[in-house]
Amino acid sequence: MPEVVTATLIDLAIIITKIVAFTFMVVLPLVPLSVYFERRFSAIIQDRVGPNRVGIPLTLFGAKKDFHLFGLVQPIADGLKLFLKEDFTPDHVRKAFYWLAPVLTVVPALITVCVVPFGPDVTLFGRTEKLVIADLDVGPLFIFAISSLTVYGITLAGWSSNSKFPFIGGVRSTAQMISYEICLGLSVIPVLLYFGDLNLNNIVQEQADNGWLLLPFWTDGKLSLPSLQTTLFMIPAFIAFIIFTVSIFAETNRMPFDLPECETELVGGYHTEYSSMKFAMFFMGEYAAMVIGSALIITLFLGGWSAGFGFDEAIANFSIGDFRIGGFIHVGIFLTKLLVFILFFILVRWTVPRFRYDQLMKLGWVIFFEAALINVFLAALIIAAPGMASTITVIGLILLAVVTAAIIWVAKVSEPPAKVLRA
Amino acid sequence: MPTIKLTRPKLNVGEKIYFGALIKGFFLTMMHAVKSLRGKSYGAEGLASSGLGVTMQFPEQRWDDHMPEYYRGAPTLVTDEQGRERCVSCQLCEFICPPKAIKIIPSEIPSDDKWAKVEKRPFEFDIDMTRCIYCGMCEEVCPEQAIYLRKDYLITGTSRAEMVHDKKKLYEIGGVRVGLVNKWNELK
Numbered sequence: 180m181p182e183v184v185t186a187t188l189i190d191l192a193i194i195i196t197k198i199v200a201f202t203f204m205v206v207l208p209l210v211p212l213s214v215y216f217e218r219r220f221s222a223i224i225q226d227r228v229g230p231n232r233v234g235i236p237l238t239l240f241g242a243k244k245d246f247h248l249f250g251l252v253q254p255i256a257d258g259l260k261l262f263l264k265e266d267f268t269p270d271h272v273r274k275a276f277y278w279l280a281p282v283l284t285v286v287p288a289l290i291t292v293c294v295v296p297f298g299p300d301v302t303l304f305g306r307t308e309k310l311v312i313a314d315l316d317v318g319p320l321f322i323f324a325i326s327s328l329t330v331y332g333i334t335l336a337g338w339s340s341n342s343k344f345p346f347i348g349g350v351r352s353t354a355q356m357i358s359y360e361i362c363l364g365l366s367v368i369p370v371l372l373y374f375g376d377l378n379l380n381n382i383v384q385e386q387a388d389n390g391w392l393l394l395p396f397w398t399d400g401k402l403s404l405p406s407l408q409t410t411l412f413m414i415p416a417f418i419a420f421i422i423f424t425v426s427i428f429a430e431t432n433r434m435p436f437d438l439p440e441c442e443t444e445l446v447g448g449y450h451t452e453y454s455s456m457k458f459a460m461f462f463m464g465e466y467a468a469m470v471i472g473s474a475l476i477i478t479l480f481l482g483g484w485s486a487g488f489g490f491d492e493a494i495a496n497f498s499i500g501d502f503r504i505g506g507f508i509h510v511g512i513f514l515t516k517l518l519v520f521i522l523f524f525i526l527v528r529w530t531v532p533r534f535r536y537d538q539l540m541k542l543g544w545v546i547f548f549e550a551a552l553i554n555v556f557l558a559a560l561i562i563a564a565p566g567m568a569s570t571i572t573v574i575g576l577i578l579l580a581v582v583t584a585a586i587i588w589v590a591k592v593s594e595p596p597a598k599v600l601r602a
Numbered sequence: 603m604p605t606i607k608l609t610r611p612k613l614n615v616g617e618k619i620y621f622g623a624l625i626k627g628f629f630l631t632m633m634h635a636v637k638s639l640r641g642k643s644y645g646a647e648g649l650a651s652s653g654l655g656v657t658m659q660f661p662e663q664r665w666d667d668h669m670p671e672y673y674r675g676a677p678t679l680v681t682d683e684q685g686r687e688r689c690v691s692c693q694l695c696e697f698i699c700p701p702k703a704i705k706i707i708p709s710e711i712p713s714d715d716k717w718a719k720v721e722k723r724p725f726e727f728d729i730d731m732t733r734c735i736y737c738g739m740c741e742e743v744c745p746e747q748a749i750y751l752r753k754d755y756l757i758t759g760t761s762r763a764e765m766v767h768d769k770k771k772l773y774e775i776g777g778v779r780v781g782l783v784n785k786w787n788e789l790k
Contacts, residue, residue, distance in 0.1 A: 224635045226643040226655035421621070530627040 283332030678776030
């Protein structure tokens, strides 16, 4: 066999290994795990116990006691139940789209996994490999492009179900997605300006060396106070973080923005007519989107796989013999952060009540859109200030203040006066 | 009395921004979760919680010691201290029973029986526990104080037939009840 072919085959094998490892052995198992955490943490918040029984049924094989494992096997039992249920297709649905919709919600969420950096590079058998499936130079853009496709699944599910509640859910989802996609894209621009890079792996590497975006307390691997520019940049970074996080909540249809499926108004929302595995796929897509969303927030703002405080260099170079496997420790750190953020998602669910639909729209279009836009200019000003004459900077600041005041004034004036509900 | 006109309080800027309240809310929820984890939730003690929230975890922990006096469990038939069946099969409970769970077939008492002077006794007395709603009307209506709601609450069965309590089972759960009516007792 010629050498080129061998090399190509090895490359292919490595890519397939990465896909299988990251998509099917890291992200997919995270879905049932987050379902478990959701149920357990919700239960604790509500003074209940939650699923704590399902484990390994050793008594079936003659042992004295079951091994309950804190109920960690519960999601598998749930999945098995959904798998064995009758897959009922109502008579009135548009079959082709009805079958296509669940797939369209799961697949984009799983495709976006490929640009998420799980760790720095590792050296195995003399080959150095990055712990990311595709080292794209347009990481965040790719994620936005693909993840917004999930709304097609939801909309199609709503429309093809041919019944009123799913339809309203689908329409709501579309409107919500359009409103928050804009804030999502705009809020991330300051971050990209700061790093000057669209490669997620480089962004994380930069954060590992010079401090996380929201915690810049070390430079070149040594603890130190941030420079004036970095300190000032924390303001737009924090605004961007808030807008981005809230938009991710809206994108993943989580509380407090779960209007497409709110139980109190729309029965089950867009998946009312679905059952069995098709319903499970919606469920999976939703949780996969949540996992990817948290991964993106962590990667952009909270240092991705880096442990921070100057430990990263040492961890990354940890090796046994010729195998430099410190990267796998970083994968562990990344997953820990991810789980913490998923717990935060659940905490929000049980703290913030659901928004009314007009409030949701107002928040998206009137507040976050403008705030993100102003934030872009503020960030640009802070980044460009050292290279400009101070007078230009001051003029820029004044202009920004005037524009901000004008926007706030317009928003206030255009707001309809509160109606008197009772005479 | 002076009349006070209440006005809706005006929100200040901090309250309008909403994020302060959100963060306060996160802390509140988190504190509640920690409390629940430590088994210190409100009412955990009174409900005999398992140490996680306020929930009692069933097969290991049971209500038995915490059952209130007025608890209405399974309806049962009782005998008196002489071992006489109290029920005279008047069928009042059968007629009052809202879900029609009780079925009685009355029978005569043979003249050579010890309790021959008692009018009747049930030949068959079935309570269908899949229908019983534990309302306690049978207990209230019984003129002979023969039927009582006991504290048994674990009524299970693997078939419908098993869920029908017949006379033998009812007396078995009910046991002996001392005192009260003894109008059929010659020795009184």
